[in-house]
Amino acid sequence: MFLVLGWVWLWPGDGVGALRVGVVVVGGGPVGLLAACELAAFGVGVLVVEVRGSASGRPRATTLHARSVQSLVRRGYLGGLAGVGAGAGGGNGGFHFAGMPGLKISVPVGEPVAVLKCEQEVLERSLEERARAAGVVVLRGHRVSGVGEVAGGVRVSAVGPGGRAVEWVAEYVVGADGARGVVRELAGFDSRSYPATVSAMAGDVRLEVAGDLVAGWHRTPRGWVVVKDVAGGGVRLRTLNCEGASGVRGVPLSLAEFREEVSWIVGRKVGMGSPRWLSRFSDFSRLAGCYRKGRVLLAGDAAHVHFPIGGQGLSTGVLDALNLGWKLALTARGRAGEGLLDTYDRERRPAAQRVIDHTRAQLELMRPAAELDPLRALFGELLAGAPEGGVLASMVSGQDTVLPPRGADSSPLEGSFLPNVPLMTGEGRTDVIGLLARGRPLLLLFGAGAGVGAGGYEARARGWAGLLRVVRAEPVASVPYEAVLVRPDGYVGWAAGGGGLAPALRAYFGEGGDAGAADAL
Template identity: 60%
Template sequence: MAVDDSESQIVIVGGGPVGMLLACELAGLGVRTVVLEARTAVSRRPKATTLHARTVQCLQRRGHLPALVGLSAATHRASPFHFAGIPGLSISAPATEPEPLLKCPQEDLERLFEERALIAGARILRDHRVTEIQQTQDAVRVVAEGPSGQTSFTADYLVGADGARSTVRTRAGIPSRSIPATVSAMAGDVRLVDEDALRPGWHRTPRGWVIVKNAGGGVVRLRTLNCAGPHPARHLPLTLAEFQNEVSWITDRDIAMTEPEWLSRFSDFSRLASAYRAGRILLAGDAAHVHFPIGGQGLSTGLLDGLNLGWKLALEVRGDAGTGLLDTYDRERRPAAQKITDNARAQLALMRPDAELDPLRDMFAGMLPGGPFGDALASMVSAQDTVLPSLTPSPSHWEGRFLNNAVLDTDDGRTDVISLLRQGRPLLLLTGDNGETHRQQARAWQDLLHVVQAAATPELPCDALLVRPDGYVAWSPGGDPLSSALTIYFGERGGTRSPGPRGTPECGLADALS
């Protein structure tokens, strides 16, 4: 029996960490949100475990992580990392920010975000598989098969966060550019018959790589890379015998193993959606981009998608977004995914076991520890080099740059930038003598803004800053007036307003895919 459910403003397909985070953001901003997830429970299979600096910084600004920051006498924090398996890279961040690398299993993040989404009022419907998507000028209708039969949902927007084989991307007809697989990779948790047969670490041989990590309780987590070419049966389930043979072949000695807890295969197949938006349908996470999983960048990239999209989509459905604001999601996040795809391919090229690459690997090993080259690579891998495209016609130097945390003295006491952004509202931060002038310019938008007057401090680059909920600077003095930026982001006030829910979308399907 079909049931119609028209109570939601946003439907999210996919309840992984990206979908659950987006549900947190939207529900926390008062948007009626439903998540449709095909799985009945959080997957226990090990996946990503690394969150990089910019993702950690943005998550904490939105209150989705515990209080990890303690003021330090040092000027920077640093965490050791690698590039293409070559050690020596150091990922750093200012001392007022969290540690640059956070190790946290993906399943724990998913549970955390789901709990927060439920508390905020989102509806999470598990065991619901999407079977139909219909987009009109005014809404999106989604049909899902669940435990009680068929249910249809009508919403203002639909977000596909449903993974690499995205049903939403396919049914919306959003094209993508892909790069075929060139390598075969495997992973699994097993017990070694000889516990000392493989030591933890990254092991390169003339045939490929074996990466070994202790998973606890006598279990080891193994990953392999075979650069001879893609496996001809890479879509079939991986068996223990095949996994054992692969590890043994790469190491050139017998490695006996038993008791597999999980086994998986993957490759360097890459895909990037040609558009992140098609009318009222948007993509996030692996539904939008897939790349070789090196350096722990995939999960971080998807979560940054959600943090970029959430507040914009909330403004849009409330009728408070400037014309074209929602389209900036594609312009800001798709180039970031392309950049990560490219650096993952570059790392894989360095990992190919050809002896001819040894001089290049040696050169990288000598350049990674410190210096401009290592710093540039560390900023790229951690996404701290991201500068967003300007929206105002005559931007200041700081527009589009990330605002580092700073301690502030306000009338309400001592606080910091991180704490001020946890409301999820754009922040107008004033520290100079012209504060009243800026307040007057922003008066028409004061219901949307969190306006804070603080004592002047050299920790801030300007005496007035408009800061987006994700921590990036939307405006600062030196370019167009504040009112211009506010109009671009939040629409005209006192005159024409942006269309409210179920109004005409900013771009049609054909426009989004052109």
């Protein structure tokens, strides 16, 4: 006997009252909810377990960089938030590097904005609404207390309101429960850590003297104060004290301590009151030794933590979820190629390491020591003279990410992100964004004669017809290939001239021949 709860199939299991679930996602922030949405889009039953009773109203991440925006829009997210076609050679341009202005981030024509400012709470609520509409069960107010593999699955224990204990046995578990989450430790993941060397604080307050601190990034001989005006006449302040790591951890930050820190860094008394929220943080960094242990996987801050200079944390987690979602969904449904799920670690962990490395490098430039002035001056000149979309801009925005090829004979296009080129198909004008919105892998055939015949591309792909969408389009000068396989996350999985199509399809989607097994897309 079973109970259908949304799209999650639950039934008593193991004789001890455990409930069976397709995938349990621990963590109801943007990364966890996005992973849940992607899984549900492929018809996988998903349960999200979150300790918070509701979406957090505290300001958290506010920046989504170009590659995460591009990827989200390709999957049909961010409706109304990110305009397409704003990237006519410059995007929205101004950003910073190590607190220095002048970083010009551009995107190709036809792509969404280069930098999207969006409060994490807004994104989280939007994703939760979409997840629930797709049949995801979001269970709030439950704290996970145990994670361990059992025969054929993973047992997840949690404590709900009033101390009520509940257990599930899932096929897979995704730990997206943040930097202080429990899944990483409970499942026994190893990590490499970089100890804290600085202390930092943040908070929304009201200045006693309006305009006492001007909006912007301000370096002093003692550190940094970053000032941003917020609605209602208040300011959002962030401090960086480079004297060393704070010995205080886990203790709530008081207004008096925050006021003293700001005043010390600025070098004069700064009066403030009416705090809306206050917090402390540091440059402590950590990277999980792997992103998968059997049936447990990590994503977002649960897998990687770094100093938040550059606003790359949310973007990195979003790209984790988009990379993992379709791979885990196909694996759970028995439609994945052997080893597909392991490519999640190989593709996303190096990207996180790179973010950790260059945020640590930016922090070194921010240290107020006078001997670093020539280096800062050099970087200032490089920023001023760099073209839009230069090396630093591509790195910060994630647009320089190229995935490792499957083999030595892979096409040069494989592993790159396919730009949003306009396309003319038999159904009319469209573009890459429009074709990927449903989340299905896409085989683009350019030209009426591309791979025609019994041994052509269309014939070779027929065994995957229930999953793969095949679209014929007129040739495009910027994509000089007869055929291109585009993964659901927007990256090129194969292109003509890089080995056979059928081996590539098997590597991603397993053995073909089951054209009737259409996915719920």
